[in-house]
Amino acid sequence: MRSARHARTAAGIGVQARNAGIIAYIIVKSKFLFQIILGKDKMQLLESLWKKGKFFLGVRYPIIAGAMTWISDSQFVSAVCNEGAFGCLAAGNMEPEVFNEEIKKTKELTDKPFAVNLITIAPFYKRHLEVAIDNRVPFIVFAGSYPRKPEIERVKASGAKVLSFASTESLAHRLIDMGVDALILEGFEAGGHVGHVSLGILLQQVLFKVDRVPVFVAGGIATGEFMAHLLLMGAAGVQLGTFFVLTEECRTHPKFKEAFIRARARDAISTPQIGSDLKVVAVRALRNKGHDSFSDLQIDLIDKRKRKEISHSEAQYQVEAYWTGALRRAVKEGDVEMGSLMAGQSVGLVDQIRPLKDAIHLLIEDAEAELEKVKERCQMF
Ligand SMILES: Cc1cc2nc3c(=O)[nH]c(=O)nc-3n(C[C@H](O)[C@H](O)[C@H](O)COP(=O)(O)O)c2cc1C
Numbered sequence: 001m002r003s004a005r006h007a008r009t010a011a012g013i014g015v016q017a018r019n020a021g022i023i024a025y026i027i028v029k030s031k032f033l034f035q036i037i038l039g040k041d042k043m044q045l046l047e048s049l050w051k052k053g054k055f056f057l058g059v060r061y062p063i064i065a066g067a068m069t070w071i072s073d074s075q076f077v078s079a080v081c082n083e084g085a086f087g088c089l090a091a092g093n094m095e096p097e098v099f100n101e102e103i104k105k106t107k108e109l110t111d112k113p114f115a116v117n118l119i120t121i122a123p124f125y126k127r128h129l130e131v132a133i134d135n136r137v138p139f140i141v142f143a144g145s146y147p148r149k150p151e152i153e154r155v156k157a158s159g160a161k162v163l164s165f166a167s168t169e170s171l172a173h174r175l176i177d178m179g180v181d182a183l184i185l186e187g188f189e190a191g192g193h194v195g196h197v198s199l200g201i202l203l204q205q206v207l208f209k210v211d212r213v214p215v216f217v218a219g220g221i222a223t224g225e226f227m228a229h230l231l232l233m234g235a236a237g238v239q240l241g242t243f244f245v246l247t248e249e250c251r252t253h254p255k256f257k258e259a260f261i262r263a264r265a266r267d268a269i270s271t272p273q274i275g276s277d278l279k280v281v282a283v284r285a286l287r288n289k290g291h292d293s294f295s296d297l298q299i300d301l302i303d304k305r306k307r308k309e310i311s312h313s314e315a316q317y318q319v320e321a322y323w324t325g326a327l328r329r330a331v332k333e334g335d336v337e338m339g340s341l342m343a344g345q346s347v348g349l350v351d352q353i354r355p356l357k358d359a360i361h362l363l364i365e366d367a368e369a370e371l372e373k374v375k376e377r378c379q380m381f
Pocket of ligand 1: 065067069143144191193220341344
C-alpha cells in the first residue's frame, strides 16, 4: 500500500518534472528564436523578409520598377535588371514590330529576368501578347483591365509567370481564382491609370488575408522606410514608378523630370470627371493647363448635350481623344503644360536625380536602418 502510494507520488513528481522540462524548453526555445530575430543583422532581416519575392522573381532585390509607357524601354529595363532589381518593359501603344525588337534588345542587354507589361485595353494588345509568348519572356504583367482565363493559361503554358494588377479586393480574388501567379496590389496614390481604393485599405483587405500567391505592393512608395514596413506586413516585394523617373538612366525630356522635382504630393491628382454622363478613365498626373482645359472641355460637351447639339458617342469620343498622345508629348517633347505628366502622390517624396544604382541602394539602406529601429522598439517589450 505504502509502496503503491510512493510509486504514485514518484510518478506524479516525474510528470511534473517532465512538464517543467517542457515549459523550460519552450521558454529557452522562444527566447532563442527571439534572440535570433533580434540578433539578426540588418541585411539578414531584409533577406528573410523578402525571400519569397526574391525567389519568385529570381532577382537580388524584389524591387520592381513598374512599367512606364514611353519610359520603360530596353535600355532602362536592362539597366534596372543589371542593378539587381526587376524591370518591366512597357508595351504601351507600341507597334508590335517595335515591341518585338525591344524584347530582343532587352535580352541582349541583360541576362537577368524581366517582365513585359501588356495593357489589355491597348489597340495592339492581342498582337503584343503573341509577340511576348513567341519571345518566351519569363514574366508577363497584365495591366489596364484584367486578362481572360484562357490568356492566363496560354501564358503559363509558354513557361512565363503571370502577374496582374489588382485595385480592388474582389478583383484580387477573381485574379487568383483565374490562376495568376502573383498580384500587384496597387493603391490609388499611384501614378498612371489608377483605381479608387487607397493602399491602406487594400493592405487590410488583401495583403493581410491572401497567402495563396505572392503579393507585390505598389502606389505611393518612395522610401526604404515604407518598403521595410510593407515587407514586415507580408508584402513579397514592392513596385515603384514615380521614384524611378528621377534616375539618370530614365531617359525623359529634362522638363518632365524638373516638373517632378518641383511637384508636391497634392499636385498629383486624378483626372477630373465633371458629372456622370461622360465617362473619364482615372489617371493620376501632375496638375497642369491640360487638366484645367480638360474640365472646360467636359463642361462644354455637357452643355452641348443639354442643347442636343451632339450625340453621347461623339461627346464620349472627344473625351477619350483628348489625352491621346499626351504622355508621349510630355515624356519625349517636354510639353509640361498640355501633355500628361503621369505621376503618383509619391512625387512629393522625391526631389533629386540619382544614378539608378544609388537610388536602389538608398532604398535598401533606409529599409535596413528602419528595421534596426523596429528591432529596438521590440526590445523595449
Ligand atoms: C509616367 C508613368 C507611366 C506609367 N505607365 C504605365 C504602363 O504603361 N503600364 C502600367 O501597368 N503601369 C504604368 N504606370 C504605373 C507604374 O508602373 C507603377 O505601378 C506606379 O507608378 C506605382 O505608383 P508610384 O508612382 O506611386 O510609385 C505608369 C506610371 C507612371 C508614373
